[in-house]
Amino acid sequence: MTLLPDHQGRRVAIAGIGRTEFNRDSGKSVGSLALSAAKSAILDAGLERDDIDGVGGVFCSDHPTVWPGYVVGGLGLNDIRWSSSSAPPSAAIVLEGINAVAAGACETALCYHAKYRWDVTSTSVRNDPMRQSPPMTFDPHFCRPLVSHCPGANGFAANMRRHMHEFGSTREHFGMLAVNGRTHAQRNEDAIFYGSPITLSDYLDAPRTIDPFTLFDMDMPIDAATAVIVTTLERARDLPHRPVVVEAGAFGASRKTDQIFQPFDGYFGAKVVMDTLWQRCGYKPEELDVVNLYDGFSVIAMDWLEAAFCTRGEGAGLLSDSWNEHTGQIRLPGGAVVNPHGGNLSEGRTQGMGQILEAVLQLQDRAGVRQVPDARLALATNAANPIDVALILRADS
């Protein structure tokens, strides 16, 4: 087993997870959701209030999010020695927590993400006074007056058209990614699309809401908070659940960072992440048992698939080879299962945190009816340009 290089500090593990219910209308504020998930994670790890000495959260001034101070106060935490507020990608805060524990900034970090449906991303609450966005400071392409709503979806749909144009991929390939998640979500009672399976024909026949996107290409806005507990491997070995060892984590960014309106170069940041991960951990893609690809939009999962398993433009061919039309599932070379929780497309918009939580559950043998047999090694990825992040996690032996 390859150990982390010395310069990466202490060995780190994830000891527990917490989450709220995932639904369309929780009737709770984003702050309440955050507190609920944070509390659950601490209890799940077998810890108490005073065991937590670091708190990090996703906080963005023009998104409905809450900063770590809110959670420290809300849960009555004391003697906090590390804190960080990360802008999206959401999984970035988990890697921040991992790096903090590795460096000795704190012993046990609570890392959370909370978001609810809001008017920028959920058409049905445009006029709901409880779900209005904070003042808009973010519109680098002047899109708001142009496309009026959901501008991010337009950008990623344009990216999908570009991928098809440059590399000869078809809607069928993106459909495989969407159907695979939906198939798995039928074994995840917490998924927003539990009980609603689809076939590739359903995908291909669906109305193209933002052509070439159908609704199946866009994750479902939900009220959801998630949290993980990060601590030293040594400490985690004294806690109830099997430790999930952080083999490697990396950020990456490259090329034009024009964010969601021009996401055409998302692959290149993902490639930096994946190259760094493989180099740091010494594993190969074929050794993975679980591959949790961020899929806020279907085309983002294509970027990650190409960065992790092949190269730019080869994702369509890999999907054709990995697709099983009878099971409605993708099995990658080496046998890895992709997004056994359903991904963001079918579990709901956790903004990538669902991929980490599922990796932890699988590696702890706690995934119930959807447990991947003998899952030992998992990849969880998040985001699409400009800042990408991913983790390789291993079940402690």
Added chain:
Amino acid sequence: MSRSLRIDFDTLPYWEGCRQKKLLILRCLACGFWIHPPLSVCSSCWSEKIKPQEVSGKASIYSFTTTKQREPASSFVTVWAELREQERLIVIGQLIGTDPAAIKIGDPLFLDWLSHEDHFVPAFGKARG
């Protein structure tokens, strides 16, 4: 100006141009690089000598989407217009006066304008040949 616009020291020249139906894009005086969305530092040579300059309005389709809205029932095409002045210099606008079924990536575009509240926003039509 409209509250829906994000206006700051970097973006003000763009919107002032839009009032007069002029597409003003920031350009680096040191190296000639076009910068859009607007920035105060040239992302190519890092010079801070930057001025808005009118572009030709000639462009081609880098990508496009067709958005269908339920209420009110309507649909519109958004084009990512790659300006002739520089590779990957992209302005986003609606396609107007053109059959959406007749466009493809690479098609030539000309600049046009749509009125929006108390000003104009860039839009594009399909150019001949």
